[in-house]
Amino acid sequence: xxxxxxxxxxxxxxxxxxxxxxxxxxxxxxxxxxxxxxxxxxxxxxxxxxxxxxxxxxxxxxxxxxxxxxxxxxxxxxxxxxxxxxxxxxxxxxxxxxxxxxxxxxxxxxxxxxxxxxxxxxxxxxxxxxxxxxxxxxxxxxxxxxxxxx
Numbered sequence: 001x002x003x004x005x006x007x008x009x010x011x012x013x014x015x016x017x018x019x020x021x022x023x024x025x026x027x028x029x030x031x032x033x034x035x036x037x038x039x040x041x042x043x044x045x046x047x048x049x050x051x052x053x054x055x056x057x058x059x060x061x062x063x064x065x066x067x068x069x070x071x072x073x074x075x076x077x078x079x080x081x082x083x084x085x086x087x088x089x090x091x092x093x094x095x096x097x098x099x100x101x102x103x104x105x106x107x108x109x110x111x112x113x114x115x116x117x118x119x120x121x122x123x124x125x126x127x128x129x130x131x132x133x134x135x136x137x138x139x140x141x142x143x144x145x146x147x148x149x150x
Contacts, residue, residue: 013131020124027117034110040090049080
């Protein structure tokens with residue numbers, strides 16, 4: 001029995017759809033993380049940094065500091081850099097205390113990554129649609145298509 005489209009074309013369409021879905025998820029994640037750093041939701045707290053240490057993470061090192069809130073609660077902060085300094089921190093959606101980033105470069109970085117991922121999602125969605133349409137429009141094996149139909 002002849003079916004429309006080859007198995008390879010259908011498989012390619014499914015792969016493009018999966019890649020588009022992964023890009024959409026990465027877009028949402030990048031948007032949440034970027035906005036958490038530049039436009040934090042919640043009340044800012046003042047923290048006096050008491051101790052900082054550099055932690056190794058492959059090629060990227062990061063500074064992790066300990067400090068105390070105004071009520072004396074000890075917390076761990078990422079992004080603070082000098083002991084003895086008082087910094088403003090907010091709680092991120094994932095539960096860590098972070099120092100909010102300010103300035104136009106921080107906003108550009110926070111919005112550029114999701115926009116690039118959104119473009120990749122659109123390109124993968126277009127490839128999915130095009131490949132799926134190609135599989136659907138292929139003639140049934142052994143039959144000729146009428147001249148006037150696409």
